[in-house]
Amino acid sequence: MAKAEKSDEGIIVCREVNKWFGDFHVLRGISVTVQKGEVIVICGPSGSGKSTFIRTINRLEEHQKGDIIVDGIELSNDLRNIDAIRSEVGMVFQQFNLFPHLTVKDNVTLAPIWVRKQRKSEAEALAMQLLERVGIPEQAEKYPGQLSGGQQQRVAIARALAMQPKIMLFDEPTSALDPEMIKEVLDVMKELAETGMTMLVVTHEMGFAREVADRIIFFDYGQLVEENTPENFFNNPEHDRTKLFLSQILH
Amino acid sequence: MANNLDNRSLESVNVEKPPVATGGVLGWLRENLFNTWYNALLTFLGLLLIYVSVTGAVGFIIDGLDEEFLPNYQLSIQDQNLVLDFGDIQSRFKVDEVIFTIEHSGASSPIVTTLNNSESSVVLGAFSEQIKISSISAQIKLNGNQYQLVDRVAKQKIDIQVSKPELEVYILGGNIGVEYTVDGEATALRGPSTLLNRDHQVEDFELGNMDENIVLGNVVLNYELETLYQLVESEGQLYLSVEDFQRRFNSTKIFARVDYLLDGQTGSIRENIKIIEGFSSPRLQLGTVGNLSVDHMSLGFNHWEVIPNNLTLLMVGRFPRDQLERVWFSMYLVALLLGLSAGIWPGLVRLLAGVSGAATVILAFLPFAPGVQFWIAGLALVGLGGFALGYFFQLRRLVIWGWVLSFPIIMVLLSGVSNEWPNAEDPVLSLVNTREWGGLLLTFLLAIVGIVLSFPIGILLALGRRSKYPVISVFCVLYIEIIRGVPLITILFMSRILMPLFFPGFQIEEVIRAMVGITMFSAAYMAENVRGGLQSIPSGQFEAGYAVGLKGWQSMFLIVLPQALRAVIPAIVGQFIALFKDTTLVSIIGLLDFLRIAESVANNSNWLGLWYELLAFTALVYWVFTFGMSYVSRRIETSLGVGTR
Numbered sequence: 001m002a003k004a005e006k007s008d009e010g011i012i013v014c015r016e017v018n019k020w021f022g023d024f025h026v027l028r029g030i031s032v033t034v035q036k037g038e039v040i041v042i043c044g045p046s047g048s049g050k051s052t053f054i055r056t057i058n059r060l061e062e063h064q065k066g067d068i069i070v071d072g073i074e075l076s077n078d079l080r081n082i083d084a085i086r087s088e089v090g091m092v093f094q095q096f097n098l099f100p101h102l103t104v105k106d107n108v109t110l111a112p113i114w115v116r117k118q119r120k121s122e123a124e125a126l127a128m129q130l131l132e133r134v135g136i137p138e139q140a141e142k143y144p145g146q147l148s149g150g151q152q153q154r155v156a157i158a159r160a161l162a163m164q165p166k167i168m169l170f171d172e173p174t175s176a177l178d179p180e181m182i183k184e185v186l187d188v189m190k191e192l193a194e195t196g197m198t199m200l201v202v203t204h205e206m207g208f209a210r211e212v213a214d215r216i217i218f219f220d221y222g223q224l225v226e227e228n229t230p231e232n233f234f235n236n237p238e239h240d241r242t243k244l245f246l247s248q249i250l251h
Numbered sequence: 252m253a254n255n256l257d258n259r260s261l262e263s264v265n266v267e268k269p270p271v272a273t274g275g276v277l278g279w280l281r282e283n284l285f286n287t288w289y290n291a292l293l294t295f296l297g298l299l300l301i302y303v304s305v306t307g308a309v310g311f312i313i314d315g316l317d318e319e320f321l322p323n324y325q326l327s328i329q330d331q332n333l334v335l336d337f338g339d340i341q342s343r344f345k346v347d348e349v350i351f352t353i354e355h356s357g358a359s360s361p362i363v364t365t366l367n368n369s370e371s372s373v374v375l376g377a378f379s380e381q382i383k384i385s386s387i388s389a390q391i392k393l394n395g396n397q398y399q400l401v402d403r404v405a406k407q408k409i410d411i412q413v414s415k416p417e418l419e420v421y422i423l424g425g426n427i428g429v430e431y432t433v434d435g436e437a438t439a440l441r442g443p444s445t446l447l448n449r450d451h452q453v454e455d456f457e458l459g460n461m462d463e464n465i466v467l468g469n470v471v472l473n474y475e476l477e478t479l480y481q482l483v484e485s486e487g488q489l490y491l492s493v494e495d496f497q498r499r500f501n502s503t504k505i506f507a508r509v510d511y512l513l514d515g516q517t518g519s520i521r522e523n524i525k526i527i528e529g530f531s532s533p534r535l536q537l538g539t540v541g542n543l544s545v546d547h548m549s550l551g552f553n554h555w556e557v558i559p560n561n562l563t564l565l566m567v568g569r570f571p572r573d574q575l576e577r578v579w580f581s582m583y584l585v586a587l588l589l590g591l592s593a594g595i596w597p598g599l600v601r602l603l604a605g606v607s608g609a610a611t612v613i614l615a616f617l618p619f620a621p622g623v624q625f626w627i628a629g630l631a632l633v634g635l636g637g638f639a640l641g642y643f644f645q646l647r648r649l650v651i652w653g654w655v656l657s658f659p660i661i662m663v664l665l666s667g668v669s670n671e672w673p674n675a676e677d678p679v680l681s682l683v684n685t686r687e688w689g690g691l692l693l694t695f696l697l698a699i700v701g702i703v704l705s706f707p708i709g710i711l712l713a714l715g716r717r718s719k720y721p722v723i724s725v726f727c728v729l730y731i732e733i734i735r736g737v738p739l740i741t742i743l744f745m746s747r748i749l750m751p752l753f754f755p756g757f758q759i760e761e762v763i764r765a766m767v768g769i770t771m772f773s774a775a776y777m778a779e780n781v782r783g784g785l786q787s788i789p790s791g792q793f794e795a796g797y798a799v800g801l802k803g804w805q806s807m808f809l810i811v812l813p814q815a816l817r818a819v820i821p822a823i824v825g826q827f828i829a830l831f832k833d834t835t836l837v838s839i840i841g842l843l844d845f846l847r848i849a850e851s852v853a854n855n856s857n858w859l860g861l862w863y864e865l866l867a868f869t870a871l872v873y874w875v876f877t878f879g880m881s882y883v884s885r886r887i888e889t890s891l892g893v894g895t896r
Contacts, residue, residue, distance in 0.1 A: 058797075058798060059797075060794050060797060060798065083800065083802065086797060086798065086799075086800045087799075087800035089798075090798070090799070091795075091798035091799075093791060093794070093795065093798075095789075095791055097789075097791040097792060097794060097795035098795070099792065099795070099810050099814075100814065101810075101813050101814050101817065101891075110799070110801075110809060110810075111799035111800050111801060114801060114805055114809065115799070115800040115801060115805075159799060160798070160799065162799075163799055163800055
């Protein structure tokens with residue numbers, strides 16, 4: 001709770017965020033503050049709104065009520081604000097969403113060249129550096145379709161990092177992967193967390209949450225049910241719904 | 252035994268060939284063509300179908316009928332007419348040549364005359380067996396009203412280079428008569444008999460007072476071999492003395508070239524070959540004719556010579572013949588750009604350029620007129636030069652701009668700038684009315700404009716239809732659905748009839764209107780194809796684009812559209828091919844496209860009814876280009892298919 005006191009200075013500040021899909025109320029007054037360098041894991045049953053929530057942070061989903069302030073910029077309908085925030089916030093998707101018609105290297109350099117207006121050689125040098133960081137520099141000239149799921153997800157992380165974002169959003173990054181590939185992706189994420197990146201991770205990987213997260217947020221029915229440190233979250237959950245959830249996934 | 256086996260390598264023992272019946276060609280046949288009784292039946296049916304269609308087609312293409320196919324015919328003289336009666340004819344054929352014998356009973360009058368059929372020229376001449384008919388064609392040049400003979404080639408018709416299109420000359424013998432076509436109607440003009448000098452050289456001759464505006468179609472000069480006979484006057488009548496003939500032969504071969512077509516309908520077809528008075532030869536003395544018998548009759552299915560004889564017409568229509576080098580220069584520009592591109596981009600572009608280049612080299616060796624061959628050879632050389640330039644200098648940007656600018660340049664080349672520049676006598680780029688564009692040239696221009704313009708317009712319409720702004724999307728939906736609900740012919744008619752109504756006083760040339768109509772029509776279909784592609788791209792691609800900070804249009808043009816277009820290449824190319832073939836519909840508004848020109852040739856009195864040849868040729872040309880398009884599309888698909896999921 002100590003961290004919540006400093007909410008005004010957080011890199012992400014969400015106040016009473018509400019969203020509806022038609023009449024369906026997906027997000028019901030979510031207030032979260034994220035400090036610079038924090039790793040937040042968001043978990044909860046499917047349909048609880050956790051994915052929708054992190055997608056509102058870079059405006060892939062529009063919130064209808066409440067405020068979201070990212071790095072001091074308020075998300076409004078002003079396109080310039082949206083573009084500014086999107087280039088500060090990287091995102092990794094469950095289905096990777098790599099661009100299949102471009103090589104791995106081109107996937108990574110596309111945004112730096114077109115958004116950051118980097119020179120091609122510069123962007124390519126950065127891309128190779130990032131691909132080395134995620135452990136697949138040898139795949140640079142291949143197409144996404146020729147890679148395994150784990151490799152594709154690591155390319156996706158490199159692609160997001162190429163914009164040198166201040167915040168990384170992960171939307172169930174390991175859910176579409178075969179079990180033996182999950183670890184290679186989680187390792188990259190751990191390494192990223194150690195470098196002090198601000199990360200919001202929607203995941204069911206409780207081992208990762210316990211090990212890496214600064215805070216765990218539990219969602220259900222579009223509400224923030226519990227916000228806790230990993231230690232307390234797993235050993236000493238406050239809410240009955242959390243206990244039920246943990247008993248179902250940890251049995 | 253065991254020891255022996257140990258000493259040998261296990262790899263090479265117990266290796267047998269598969270049973271003969273399961274491997275190789277036989278195995279393939281068994282497996283694919285005869286594996287079940289119904290498949291075997293299907294195979295035989297297929298073979299039968301191939302046999303029936305191929306033998307028919309091959310028979311038509313290579314011509315010729317066996318003696319046994321000869322129809323019943325009778326040659327007789329009735330009321331001063333030489334009648335060749337074929338009775339009932341079931342199948343389509345043409346009489347190429349009839350050589351028949353008329354025995355004459357020793358009177359002084361020979362049978363030397365020119366026979367003319369009212370529908371087409373039938374030239375009969377009397378010759379001894381040893382003397383072959385010499386049919387030469389000549390190249391003549393217009394010099395004021397004088398046509399000057401510049402060249403002649405035996406047994407071949409060649410294009411005449413005159414300012415008016417399609418002047419062809421047959422010279423058959425001594426006295427020269429000229430037949431020429433004025434706007435499709437045959438008119439006979441009897442030339443002076445002094446045209447041939449003793450050395451059988453045709454001298455310059457005048458066509459008399461000819462209207463500047465008449466179009467000379469085919470000029471047929473008929474001459475008879477003078478040396479064979481002499482004119483003698485007897486009792487106030489002219490007779491031809493054929494003493495030589497009588498001394499040597501009892502009968503005279505009469506050679507008839509029959510150019511008309513016997514239509515393949517059932518029923519009695521009776522062709523009368525009416526004997527008319529020759530140019531200056533004596534009247535046919537029927538009294539001298541004894542028995543008639545046909546010695547030889549060659550029948551044919553086809554007259555392929557119609558294609559080379561009308562090639563210029565088929566290629567460029569009525570484009571002024573003295574301005575043809577402008578068409579060539581347009582082709583040179585394209586060849587240069589294609590060569591340059593091939594030098595820069597390997598793979599498909601190089602392959603395409605290579606195939607075009609090879610085709611050009613082959614064409615250069617075909618017996619076109621010498622001037623044409625020179626131009627074609629130059630085309631190949633320019634392409635090759637372009638290739639070298641492109642290969643060594645890699646002028647990428649220049650070449651792209653070249654392609655972009657090539658179209659306006661070609662339009663200016665073809666339509667001209669001014670009749671006054673640099674001076675009125677000899678303008679460099681005189682104005683050519685677009686109505687004079689025709690043939691394959693027009694077909695290409697319509698198709699290329701349609702393809703190049705309808706593609707981007709279609710993409711914009713597809714994007715507009717998905718727009719979240721109702722004004723744009725409703726406009727696009729209305730446009731697409733209205734255009735798709737109207738036949739192309741209607742649109743072309745509207746462009747012809749309604750546009751002048753809507754924009755009075757605003758004169759737009761018909762070709763341009765047709766281009767606009769075709770583009771509008773094709774764009775609506777293109778939009779739907781592209782929309783299909785856009786729908787196949789998952790929304791995650793857009794999201795990923797947004798998430799890395801790309802703007803909406805960047806995500807669309809860098810990420811979604813390339814994938815969408817790749818997904819619908821077959822549909823898009825199908826649309827291009829349909830458009831290419833649909834250009835034939837412009838004949839409905841009076842434009843002379845490739846097919847319409849072919850039709851007009853078949854209506855020309857000299858080539859009357861040669862539908863099969865002309866249609867087969869047009870079909871071949873359309874097929875070559877549409878097949879090329881679909882081949883390129885398949886190549887693009889495979890080359891883009893790398894790494895698809």
